[in-house]
Amino acid sequence: MLQNMLPEPAYRHGSIDKIGVLLVNLGTPDAPDAKSLRVYLKQFLSEPRIIEFPRWLWWFILHGIILTIRPAKSAEKYAQIWLPEGSPLKIHTERQTEQVAALLKEQLGIPLVVEYAMIIGTPSIAEQLQHMKAQGCSRILVLSLFPQYAASSSGCVLESVFTELSKMRNIPDIRTVKHYHDHPDYIAALAQNIRDYWGKYGKPNKLIISFHGVPRKTLEKGDPYYCECQKTGRLLATALALTDDQYQICFQSRFGFSKWLSPYTAEVIKELGQQQTKRIDVVCPGFVADCLETLEEIAIEGKEIFIGAGGGEFHYIPSLNEHPEWIKTLGNIIQTHLSGWMEQQALEEESTQSRARALALGAEK
Numbered sequence: 086m087l088q089n090m091l092p093e094p095a096y097r098h099g100s101i102d103k104i105g106v107l108l109v110n111l112g113t114p115d116a117p118d119a120k121s122l123r124v125y126l127k128q129f130l131s132e133p134r135i136i137e138f139p140r141w142l143w144w145f146i147l148h149g150i151i152l153t154i155r156p157a158k159s160a161e162k163y164a165q166i167w168l169p170e171g172s173p174l175k176i177h178t179e180r181q182t183e184q185v186a187a188l189l190k191e192q193l194g195i196p197l198v199v200e201y202a203m204i205i206g207t208p209s210i211a212e213q214l215q216h217m218k219a220q221g222c223s224r225i226l227v228l229s230l231f232p233q234y235a236a237s238s239s240g241c242v243l244e245s246v247f248t249e250l251s252k253m254r255n256i257p258d259i260r261t262v263k264h265y266h267d268h269p270d271y272i273a274a275l276a277q278n279i280r281d282y283w284g285k286y287g288k289p290n291k292l293i294i295s296f297h298g299v300p301r302k303t304l305e306k307g308d309p310y311y312c313e314c315q316k317t318g319r320l321l322a323t324a325l326a327l328t329d330d331q332y333q334i335c336f337q338s339r340f341g342f343s344k345w346l347s348p349y350t351a352e353v354i355k356e357l358g359q360q361q362t363k364r365i366d367v368v369c370p371g372f373v374a375d376c377l378e379t380l381e382e383i384a385i386e387g388k389e390i391f392i393g394a395g396g397g398e399f400h401y402i403p404s405l406n407e408h409p410e411w412i413k414t415l416g417n418i419i420q421t422h423l424s425g426w427m428e429q430q431a432l433e434e435e436s437t438q439s440r441a442r443a444l445a446l447g448a449e450k
C-alpha cells in the first residue's frame with residue numbers, strides 16, 4: 086500500500102551505512118502520579134498481546150473499572166520506588182545502553198549506533214527505528230531485553246518492530262534476538278551477582294527464584310515462557326550448586342482473577358514465613374533492570390508478607406542492572422548476532438575509501 090509508506094530520507098550515493106543495535110524493554114510511566122499512570126496503563130492494557138480477551142468486553146472493563154481505580158493505587162506504589170533521576174526501569178535501561186555502547190566501541194573499533202526503546206511509553210520502538218535510519222543505519226539488530234520469551238513481552242517487541250518496518254520504503258536489514266534464557270553468559274552473570282550478594286550478606290536457608298507471571302492459558306496455547314523460566318531457574322540453581330530443597334521457582338505479579346502460572350510467589354513466601362524459616366532471599370532473573378515488580382512487589386510487599394507470617398530475615402537480591410558481568414554478557418550476545426555484518430561493513434568502508442582516493446587522484450591530474 087504505497088500511499089501509507091512513511092517519508093524516506095533522500096538516498097545518498099557512496100555514504101557509509103552504519104550498524105544499529107536497539108535494546109528494548111517494557112516501558113514505565115513518566116511520573117509516579119495518577120495522571121501519568123492512567124496514560125501508561127491505558128496503553129499497556131489496550132495491547133492485545135498483553136490482554137487476550139474479547140476487545141469490546143475488555144474496553145468496558147478497562148474504561149469502566151480498571152482505569153478509574155488502578156492509576157491512583159499504582160501511583161502510590163511507584164512513588165515508593167521512584168529515584169531522584171526518575172523511574173528505576175528507565176534509569177537502568179539508559180545506563181545499560183550507554184555502558185554496552187562504550188564496551189562495544191572499545192572491543193570492535195567501529196562505531197555502532199546503540200539506542201534503547203520501550204514497548205509502552207517513550208522512546209517508542211517506532212521513533213527509535215526512524216531515528217536510527219536517519220543516522221544512516223542500514224542494518225539493525227533488535228534485542229528484546231526479556232530473557233524468557235512470552236507472547237506478551239518479547240512477542241510485543243517483535244510485532245512492533247515488524248509493523249514499523251512494514252511502513253518503510255527502504256527497509257533496513259533486520260536481525261532480532263527473541264530470548265536468551267539459557268545463554269551460558271547470562272546464567273553465569275546471574276550466579277555471579279548472587280554470589281557477590283552472599284559474599285557480603287551471607288547465605289539464606291532458601292533461594293526463591295521468582296518470575297513475572299502470565300495467564301496459565303497461554304502455556305496451554307503454546308507459549309514457551311513457562312518452560313524457559315523453569316530452564317533458567319534450573320541452570321541457575323546448578324551454577325550455584327544448590328540442592329533441590331535449597332531453592333524454589335515461582336511466579337509473581339498476578340493480574341485479575343483467572344489462573345496464572347503457579348506456584349504464586351506471594352503464597353510461597355507466606356508458607357515459608359508460617360514455617361518460621363530463618364532467612365529467605367528472593368531473586369528475579371526475568372527482570373534485567375530493577376522496576377516496580379522487584380522493588381515494590383518483592384522487596385517491600387514480599388518482605389511484609391514473610392515477616393507478617395512469622396518468618397525471620399528477608400533479602401531481595403538486586404537485578405543485574407549495571408553489573409559488569411551483565412554488561413559483558415550483553416556485549417557478547419550482540420557481537421554473536423552481528424556476525425557477518427561487521428565483515429560486510431568493513432568491506433564496504435574499504436571500497437568507499439578506495440573510490441574516494443581514486444576520485445581525488447583523478448581530480449589532481
Ligand SMILES: C=CC1=C(C)c2cc3[nH]c(cc4nc(cc5[nH]c(cc1n2)c(C)c5CCC(=O)O)C(CCC(=O)O)=C4C)c(C)c3C=C
Pocket residue numbers: 111112113114129135136155159172174231235237238297298299300310338340371372375376377378
Ligand atoms: C495484565 C497482564 C499482564 C501481563 C500478561 C504481563 C506480562 C509481563 N510483564 C512483564 C514485565 C513487567 N510488567 C510490569 C508492570 C506491569 N505489568 C502489568 C500487567 C501484565 N504484565 C501491569 C498492569 C503493570 C503495571 C504496574 C501495575 O499497575 O501493577 C513491569 C514494571 C514496569 C515499571 O515501570 O517498573 C515490568 C518490567 C513481563 C516480563 C511479562 C511477561 C512475561
Ligand SMILES: [Fe+2]
Pocket residue numbers: 297338
Ligand atoms: Fe507486567
Ligand SMILES: [Fe+2]
Pocket residue numbers: 338377378382
Ligand atoms: Fe505487580
